[in-house]
Amino acid sequence: MKKNFKVETKLVQSLEEFKEGEPRVYPLVQSTTYNYKDPDFVADLFNLTESGYFYSRIGNPTVQAFENKIAQLEGGVGAVAVSSGQAATTMAILNICNSGDHIVACSTIYGGTFTLLSSSLKKLGIDISFFGPDSSENEILALFKDNTKALFGESIGNPGLNVLDFEKLSNAAKKAGVPFIVDNTIATPYLCRPIEHGANIVIHSATKYIDGQASCLGGIVVDAGNFNWNNGKFPGLVEPDPSYHGLSYHEAFKEAAYIAKARTHILRDFGAALSAFNAFIYLRGLETLHVRMDRHSENALKVAEFLEGHENVAWVNYPKLKSDKYYALADKYLEKGGSGIILFGIKGGAKEGLEFTKKLNWINNVVHLGDVRTCVLHPGSTTHRQLTDEEQIAAGVRPEAIRLNVGIENVDDIINDLKQALQ
Structure with missing residues:
Protein backbone atom coordinates (compact mmCIF):
# COMPACT_ATOMS: atom_id res chain seq x y z
CA MET A 1 0.00 0.00 0.00
CA LYS A 2 2.79 2.44 0.91
CA LYS A 3 4.28 2.21 -2.57
CA ASN A 4 1.06 3.66 -3.96
CA PHE A 5 1.17 6.74 -1.73
CA LYS A 6 1.56 10.18 -3.29
CA VAL A 7 5.03 11.68 -2.87
CA GLU A 8 3.99 14.00 -0.02
CA THR A 9 2.77 11.04 2.04
CA LYS A 10 5.88 8.99 1.24
CA LEU A 11 8.00 11.85 2.54
CA VAL A 12 6.15 12.05 5.86
CA GLN A 13 5.45 8.39 6.53
CA SER A 14 8.20 5.89 7.33
CA LEU A 15 8.62 3.24 4.65
CA GLU A 16 9.95 0.74 7.18
CA GLU A 17 7.74 -1.90 8.75
CA PHE A 18 7.47 -1.59 12.55
CA LYS A 19 6.37 -4.26 15.03
CA GLU A 20 4.19 -3.58 18.06
CA GLY A 21 5.95 -1.41 20.62
CA GLU A 22 8.86 -0.39 18.40
CA PRO A 23 9.85 3.29 17.98
CA ARG A 24 7.57 5.37 15.76
CA VAL A 25 10.58 7.36 14.51
CA TYR A 26 13.30 5.26 12.90
CA PRO A 27 16.06 5.09 15.54
CA LEU A 28 19.68 6.16 15.34
CA VAL A 29 21.83 3.01 15.33
CA GLN A 30 25.16 4.49 16.39
CA SER A 31 27.28 1.37 16.06
CA THR A 32 30.24 0.43 13.89
CA THR A 33 29.75 -3.32 14.10
CA TYR A 34 27.16 -6.04 14.77
CA ASN A 35 26.88 -9.28 16.74
CA TYR A 36 26.53 -12.77 15.24
CA LYS A 37 26.72 -16.21 16.84
CA ASP A 38 27.42 -18.13 13.63
CA PRO A 39 30.81 -17.44 11.96
CA ASP A 40 29.61 -19.18 8.79
CA PHE A 41 26.84 -16.60 8.46
CA VAL A 42 29.43 -13.81 8.79
CA ALA A 43 31.49 -15.48 6.06
CA ASP A 44 28.41 -15.53 3.84
CA LEU A 45 27.96 -11.80 4.47
CA PHE A 46 31.47 -11.20 3.16
CA ASN A 47 30.78 -13.46 0.18
CA LEU A 48 27.64 -11.39 -0.62
CA THR A 49 25.46 -14.52 -0.46
CA GLU A 50 23.61 -13.24 2.63
CA SER A 51 22.26 -9.77 3.39
CA GLY A 52 22.87 -8.00 6.68
CA TYR A 53 25.25 -5.70 8.50
CA PHE A 54 28.80 -6.44 9.59
CA TYR A 55 30.62 -3.10 9.46
CA SER A 56 29.08 0.35 9.16
CA ARG A 57 31.43 1.49 6.40
CA ILE A 58 29.40 -0.73 4.06
CA GLY A 59 26.02 -0.74 5.74
CA ASN A 60 24.16 0.55 8.80
CA PRO A 61 20.42 0.21 9.65
CA THR A 62 19.79 3.97 9.95
CA VAL A 63 21.76 4.71 6.79
CA GLN A 64 19.88 1.97 4.95
CA ALA A 65 16.52 3.40 6.06
CA PHE A 66 17.58 6.69 4.43
CA GLU A 67 18.82 4.86 1.31
CA ASN A 68 15.58 2.92 0.99
CA LYS A 69 13.49 6.06 1.31
CA ILE A 70 15.40 7.99 -1.36
CA ALA A 71 15.40 4.96 -3.68
CA GLN A 72 11.62 4.70 -3.41
CA LEU A 73 11.10 8.46 -3.78
CA GLU A 74 13.19 8.44 -6.97
CA GLY A 75 11.70 5.18 -8.26
CA GLY A 76 14.96 3.22 -8.18
CA VAL A 77 15.86 -0.36 -7.21
CA GLY A 78 18.42 0.69 -4.61
CA ALA A 79 20.68 3.45 -3.32
CA VAL A 80 24.01 3.95 -1.56
CA ALA A 81 24.52 6.93 0.77
CA VAL A 82 27.96 8.48 1.10
CA SER A 83 29.73 11.25 3.00
CA SER A 84 29.08 14.17 0.59
CA GLY A 85 27.55 15.11 -2.73
CA GLN A 86 31.02 15.22 -4.25
CA ALA A 87 31.60 11.65 -3.05
CA ALA A 88 28.31 10.63 -4.68
CA THR A 89 29.41 12.04 -8.04
CA THR A 90 32.80 10.36 -7.73
CA MET A 91 31.21 7.00 -6.84
CA ALA A 92 28.69 7.20 -9.69
CA ILE A 93 31.51 7.60 -12.20
CA LEU A 94 34.24 5.37 -10.75
CA ASN A 95 31.74 2.53 -10.48
CA ILE A 96 31.72 2.24 -14.28
CA CYS A 97 34.83 4.12 -15.48
CA ASN A 98 38.48 3.10 -15.50
CA SER A 99 41.65 4.75 -16.78
CA GLY A 100 41.30 5.16 -20.54
CA ASP A 101 37.55 5.76 -20.45
CA HIS A 102 35.61 8.89 -21.43
CA ILE A 103 32.56 10.85 -20.22
CA VAL A 104 30.30 13.37 -21.96
CA ALA A 105 28.82 16.05 -19.68
CA CYS A 106 26.79 19.25 -19.81
CA SER A 107 29.00 22.30 -19.20
CA THR A 108 26.51 24.07 -16.91
CA ILE A 109 27.18 21.93 -13.86
CA TYR A 110 28.29 22.78 -10.34
CA GLY A 111 31.84 24.19 -10.32
CA GLY A 112 33.14 21.46 -8.01
CA THR A 113 31.78 18.78 -10.34
CA PHE A 114 33.28 20.55 -13.36
CA THR A 115 36.70 20.50 -11.69
CA LEU A 116 36.29 16.87 -10.58
CA LEU A 117 35.58 15.81 -14.16
CA SER A 118 38.00 18.09 -15.99
CA SER A 119 40.96 17.92 -13.59
CA SER A 120 40.96 15.25 -10.86
CA LEU A 121 39.43 12.40 -12.87
CA LYS A 122 41.48 13.42 -15.87
CA LYS A 123 44.60 12.79 -13.78
CA LEU A 124 43.29 9.25 -13.26
CA GLY A 125 43.06 8.78 -17.03
CA ILE A 126 39.33 9.43 -17.44
CA ASP A 127 38.76 11.96 -20.23
CA ILE A 128 35.85 14.40 -20.53
CA SER A 129 34.03 16.27 -23.30
CA PHE A 130 31.59 19.09 -22.45
CA PHE A 131 28.58 20.31 -24.40
CA GLY A 132 26.34 23.35 -23.97
CA PRO A 133 22.79 22.78 -22.69
CA ASP A 134 21.33 24.01 -25.97
CA SER A 135 23.42 21.67 -28.15
CA SER A 136 21.43 19.50 -30.53
CA GLU A 137 21.24 15.74 -30.10
CA ASN A 138 23.53 15.26 -33.11
CA GLU A 139 26.07 17.73 -31.70
CA ILE A 140 26.09 15.79 -28.42
CA LEU A 141 26.37 12.42 -30.16
CA ALA A 142 29.35 13.73 -32.15
CA LEU A 143 31.30 13.93 -28.86
CA PHE A 144 30.86 10.23 -28.08
CA LYS A 145 33.74 7.81 -28.61
CA ASP A 146 34.13 4.04 -28.47
CA ASN A 147 35.37 4.39 -24.87
CA THR A 148 32.58 6.73 -23.67
CA LYS A 149 30.94 5.29 -20.55
CA ALA A 150 28.40 7.89 -19.38
CA LEU A 151 26.36 11.00 -20.18
CA PHE A 152 26.13 13.43 -17.25
CA GLY A 153 23.91 16.44 -16.49
CA GLU A 154 22.01 18.27 -13.73
CA SER A 155 18.20 18.45 -13.70
CA ILE A 156 18.56 22.17 -12.86
CA GLY A 157 22.03 23.52 -13.60
CA ASN A 158 23.96 25.10 -10.73
CA PRO A 159 24.19 28.04 -10.92
CA GLY A 160 23.10 28.78 -14.50
CA LEU A 161 19.60 27.32 -13.84
CA ASN A 162 19.15 25.74 -17.24
CA VAL A 163 16.56 22.94 -17.15
CA LEU A 164 17.84 19.67 -18.57
CA ASP A 165 16.20 18.50 -21.78
CA PHE A 166 15.67 14.95 -20.52
CA GLU A 167 14.16 13.64 -23.73
CA LYS A 168 17.06 14.85 -25.86
CA LEU A 169 19.77 13.55 -23.53
CA SER A 170 18.04 10.28 -22.79
CA ASN A 171 17.75 9.60 -26.52
CA ALA A 172 21.44 10.40 -27.03
CA ALA A 173 22.48 8.08 -24.18
CA LYS A 174 20.35 5.22 -25.53
CA LYS A 175 21.79 5.59 -29.03
CA ALA A 176 25.33 5.54 -27.59
CA GLY A 177 24.60 2.59 -25.29
CA VAL A 178 25.71 4.39 -22.11
CA PRO A 179 23.92 5.28 -18.85
CA PHE A 180 22.40 8.71 -18.37
CA ILE A 181 23.49 10.11 -14.99
CA VAL A 182 21.50 13.02 -13.52
CA ASP A 183 22.35 15.16 -10.50
CA ASN A 184 18.93 16.00 -9.06
CA THR A 185 20.14 18.07 -6.08
CA ILE A 186 18.42 21.38 -6.82
CA ALA A 187 15.14 19.88 -8.02
CA THR A 188 14.90 17.15 -5.33
CA PRO A 189 12.70 14.04 -5.78
CA TYR A 190 9.69 16.19 -4.91
CA LEU A 191 9.96 18.59 -7.86
CA CYS A 192 11.45 16.19 -10.42
CA ARG A 193 11.91 12.41 -10.83
CA PRO A 194 14.59 11.95 -13.51
CA ILE A 195 14.09 8.17 -13.79
CA GLU A 196 10.59 8.80 -15.14
CA HIS A 197 12.23 10.87 -17.89
CA GLY A 198 14.89 8.37 -18.95
CA ALA A 199 17.68 8.66 -16.37
CA ASN A 200 19.54 5.49 -15.35
CA ILE A 201 21.42 6.81 -12.32
CA VAL A 202 20.42 9.71 -10.05
CA ILE A 203 22.66 11.44 -7.53
CA HIS A 204 22.08 14.03 -4.81
CA SER A 205 24.05 16.23 -2.52
CA ALA A 206 21.88 15.52 0.53
CA THR A 207 23.69 18.45 2.17
CA LYS A 208 21.33 20.78 0.33
CA TYR A 209 17.52 20.59 0.28
CA ILE A 210 17.23 17.06 1.67
CA ASP A 211 18.79 18.33 4.91
CA GLY A 212 17.48 21.87 4.50
CA GLN A 213 19.09 23.13 7.71
CA ALA A 214 22.77 23.43 6.63
CA SER A 215 23.70 21.05 9.42
CA CYS A 216 25.42 18.00 7.90
CA LEU A 217 27.21 16.72 4.81
CA GLY A 218 26.06 13.76 2.77
CA GLY A 219 25.30 12.41 -0.68
CA ILE A 220 23.47 9.51 -2.29
CA VAL A 221 23.54 7.49 -5.53
CA VAL A 222 20.33 5.87 -6.82
CA ASP A 223 20.19 3.02 -9.35
CA ALA A 224 17.13 3.03 -11.60
CA GLY A 225 17.67 -0.63 -12.46
CA ASN A 226 16.72 0.10 -16.09
CA PHE A 227 20.07 -0.15 -17.92
CA ASN A 228 21.47 -3.20 -19.69
CA TRP A 229 25.03 -3.49 -18.36
CA ASN A 230 25.64 -6.62 -20.42
CA ASN A 231 26.10 -4.72 -23.68
CA GLY A 232 29.86 -5.23 -23.98
CA LYS A 233 30.86 -1.82 -22.63
CA PHE A 234 30.92 -2.57 -18.88
CA PRO A 235 33.01 -5.69 -18.14
CA GLY A 236 33.44 -4.62 -14.50
CA LEU A 237 29.76 -5.29 -13.89
CA VAL A 238 29.55 -8.49 -15.91
CA GLU A 239 32.87 -10.34 -15.72
CA PRO A 240 33.96 -12.19 -12.54
CA ASP A 241 35.30 -9.99 -9.72
CA PRO A 242 38.37 -11.69 -8.20
CA SER A 243 37.91 -9.78 -4.94
CA TYR A 244 34.65 -11.73 -4.43
CA HIS A 245 35.87 -15.14 -5.64
CA GLY A 246 34.72 -14.62 -9.20
CA LEU A 247 31.25 -13.22 -8.49
CA SER A 248 29.53 -11.48 -11.41
CA TYR A 249 27.44 -8.51 -10.23
CA HIS A 250 25.21 -8.80 -13.28
CA GLU A 251 24.46 -12.47 -12.62
CA ALA A 252 24.17 -12.22 -8.84
CA PHE A 253 22.18 -8.99 -8.48
CA LYS A 254 20.36 -8.73 -11.82
CA GLU A 255 18.75 -5.27 -12.21
CA ALA A 256 20.52 -4.02 -9.05
CA ALA A 257 24.01 -4.89 -10.32
CA TYR A 258 25.21 -1.29 -10.50
CA ILE A 259 24.23 -0.31 -6.97
CA ALA A 260 25.50 -3.60 -5.52
CA LYS A 261 28.93 -2.96 -7.04
CA ALA A 262 28.85 0.66 -5.83
CA ARG A 263 28.42 -0.54 -2.24
CA THR A 264 30.58 -3.65 -2.16
CA HIS A 265 33.41 -2.32 -4.31
CA ILE A 266 33.61 1.50 -4.39
CA LEU A 267 32.28 2.18 -0.89
CA ARG A 268 34.24 -0.75 0.52
CA ASP A 269 37.56 0.41 -0.97
CA PHE A 270 37.26 4.22 -0.92
CA GLY A 271 35.42 4.40 2.40
CA ALA A 272 33.37 7.59 1.94
CA ALA A 273 30.65 6.29 4.26
CA LEU A 274 27.76 8.41 5.53
CA SER A 275 27.54 8.64 9.31
CA ALA A 276 24.48 7.10 10.94
CA PHE A 277 23.78 10.38 12.73
CA ASN A 278 23.65 12.32 9.45
CA ALA A 279 21.30 9.72 7.98
CA PHE A 280 19.08 10.15 11.05
CA ILE A 281 19.01 13.92 10.42
CA TYR A 282 18.21 13.39 6.73
CA LEU A 283 15.27 11.15 7.56
CA ARG A 284 13.87 14.03 9.63
CA GLY A 285 14.55 16.52 6.84
CA LEU A 286 12.70 14.44 4.27
CA GLU A 287 9.53 14.63 6.36
CA THR A 288 9.17 18.34 5.56
Missing part, protein backbone atom coordinates in the same frame (compact mmCIF):
# COMPACT_ATOMS: atom_id res chain seq x y z
CA LEU A 289 10.80 18.43 2.12
CA HIS A 290 7.56 18.98 0.21
CA VAL A 291 6.44 21.81 2.50
CA ARG A 292 9.81 23.52 2.25
CA MET A 293 10.13 23.09 -1.52
CA ASP A 294 6.65 24.54 -2.07
CA ARG A 295 7.64 27.61 -0.02
CA HIS A 296 11.10 27.91 -1.60
CA SER A 297 9.53 27.78 -5.07
CA GLU A 298 6.71 30.20 -4.22
CA ASN A 299 9.08 32.74 -2.67
CA ALA A 300 11.65 32.39 -5.47
CA LEU A 301 9.12 33.11 -8.19
CA LYS A 302 7.92 36.28 -6.40
CA VAL A 303 11.51 37.44 -5.84
CA ALA A 304 12.43 36.68 -9.48
CA GLU A 305 9.47 38.76 -10.69
CA PHE A 306 10.56 41.62 -8.43
CA LEU A 307 14.16 41.47 -9.70
CA GLU A 308 13.03 41.28 -13.32
CA GLY A 309 11.20 44.58 -12.88
CA HIS A 310 14.00 46.45 -11.08
CA GLU A 311 15.89 49.14 -13.01
CA ASN A 312 19.30 48.15 -11.59
CA VAL A 313 19.02 44.47 -12.55
CA ALA A 314 20.34 43.56 -15.99
CA TRP A 315 18.92 40.04 -16.30
CA VAL A 316 17.29 37.26 -14.26
CA ASN A 317 17.45 33.46 -14.65
CA TYR A 318 14.67 31.50 -12.97
CA PRO A 319 13.03 28.59 -14.82
CA LYS A 320 9.47 29.40 -13.74
CA LEU A 321 9.59 32.98 -15.05
CA LYS A 322 7.48 33.03 -18.21
CA SER A 323 10.20 35.10 -19.88
CA ASP A 324 12.90 32.55 -19.02
CA LYS A 325 14.68 30.69 -21.81
CA TYR A 326 13.92 27.34 -20.17
CA TYR A 327 10.32 28.02 -19.16
CA ALA A 328 8.91 25.43 -21.60
CA LEU A 329 11.20 22.72 -20.22
CA ALA A 330 10.38 23.78 -16.65
CA ASP A 331 6.68 23.57 -17.47
CA LYS A 332 7.28 20.04 -18.79
CA TYR A 333 9.60 18.63 -16.11
CA LEU A 334 9.07 20.83 -13.02
CA GLU A 335 5.31 20.90 -12.59
CA LYS A 336 5.35 21.55 -8.82
CA GLY A 337 7.83 24.47 -8.84
CA GLY A 338 11.21 25.78 -9.93
CA SER A 339 13.09 25.30 -6.62
CA GLY A 340 14.66 28.13 -4.62
CA ILE A 341 17.69 29.34 -6.59
CA ILE A 342 17.81 32.50 -8.71
CA LEU A 343 20.76 33.75 -10.78
CA PHE A 344 20.72 37.43 -11.72
CA GLY A 345 23.05 40.15 -12.92
CA ILE A 346 23.56 43.62 -11.47
CA LYS A 347 23.99 46.45 -13.96
CA GLY A 348 27.58 47.68 -13.88
CA GLY A 349 29.35 44.31 -13.86
CA ALA A 350 31.28 42.28 -11.28
CA LYS A 351 32.28 45.28 -9.14
CA GLU A 352 28.70 46.46 -8.71
CA GLY A 353 27.58 42.88 -8.06
CA LEU A 354 30.03 42.50 -5.19
CA GLU A 355 29.01 45.91 -3.80
CA PHE A 356 25.38 44.76 -3.84
CA THR A 357 26.19 41.73 -1.66
CA LYS A 358 27.95 44.00 0.85
CA LYS A 359 24.94 46.31 1.15
CA LEU A 360 22.49 43.60 2.16
CA ASN A 361 21.40 43.94 5.79
CA TRP A 362 20.47 40.44 6.92
CA ILE A 363 20.90 38.32 3.79
CA ASN A 364 24.45 37.02 4.16
CA ASN A 365 27.13 35.68 1.81
CA VAL A 366 27.11 31.90 2.27
CA VAL A 367 28.86 29.17 0.25
CA HIS A 368 25.81 26.94 0.27
CA LEU A 369 22.36 26.43 -1.21
CA GLY A 370 19.23 24.52 -0.26
CA ASP A 371 19.04 26.16 3.15
CA VAL A 372 15.82 27.46 4.74
CA ARG A 373 17.67 30.77 5.24
CA THR A 374 18.05 33.22 2.35
CA CYS A 375 21.67 33.86 1.32
CA VAL A 376 23.71 35.12 -1.63
CA LEU A 377 26.95 34.24 -3.38
CA HIS A 378 29.08 35.69 -6.17
CA PRO A 379 29.95 32.47 -8.08
CA GLY A 380 32.69 34.00 -10.24
CA SER A 381 34.87 34.75 -7.22
CA THR A 382 33.89 31.68 -5.14
CA THR A 383 32.45 28.38 -6.41
CA HIS A 384 33.66 28.90 -9.98
CA ARG A 385 36.85 30.90 -9.38
CA GLN A 386 39.01 27.87 -10.34
CA LEU A 387 37.62 28.04 -13.89
CA THR A 388 38.93 30.27 -16.67
CA ASP A 389 36.79 33.20 -17.86
CA GLU A 390 35.78 31.14 -20.90
CA GLU A 391 34.87 28.12 -18.75
CA GLN A 392 32.81 30.31 -16.42
CA ILE A 393 30.81 31.67 -19.34
CA ALA A 394 30.29 28.11 -20.67
CA ALA A 395 29.04 27.11 -17.21
CA GLY A 396 26.48 29.93 -17.29
CA VAL A 397 28.40 32.19 -14.88
CA ARG A 398 28.84 35.77 -16.09
CA PRO A 399 31.12 38.15 -14.14
CA GLU A 400 28.19 40.13 -12.72
CA ALA A 401 26.15 37.06 -11.74
CA ILE A 402 24.72 36.74 -8.23
CA ARG A 403 23.33 33.43 -7.00
CA LEU A 404 20.45 33.96 -4.61
CA ASN A 405 19.28 31.10 -2.42
CA VAL A 406 15.71 32.11 -1.58
CA GLY A 407 14.71 30.80 1.85
CA ILE A 408 11.34 30.22 3.47
CA GLU A 409 11.14 33.50 5.41
CA ASN A 410 8.40 36.03 4.73
CA VAL A 411 8.88 37.01 1.11
CA ASP A 412 8.26 40.73 1.84
CA ASP A 413 11.26 40.78 4.19
CA ILE A 414 13.43 39.14 1.52
CA ILE A 415 12.34 41.63 -1.15
CA ASN A 416 12.78 44.63 1.15
CA ASP A 417 16.42 43.76 1.86
CA LEU A 418 17.12 43.20 -1.83
CA LYS A 419 15.37 46.48 -2.68
CA GLN A 420 17.43 48.64 -0.34
CA ALA A 421 20.70 47.03 -1.50
CA LEU A 422 19.81 47.61 -5.15
CA GLN A 423 19.31 51.37 -4.70
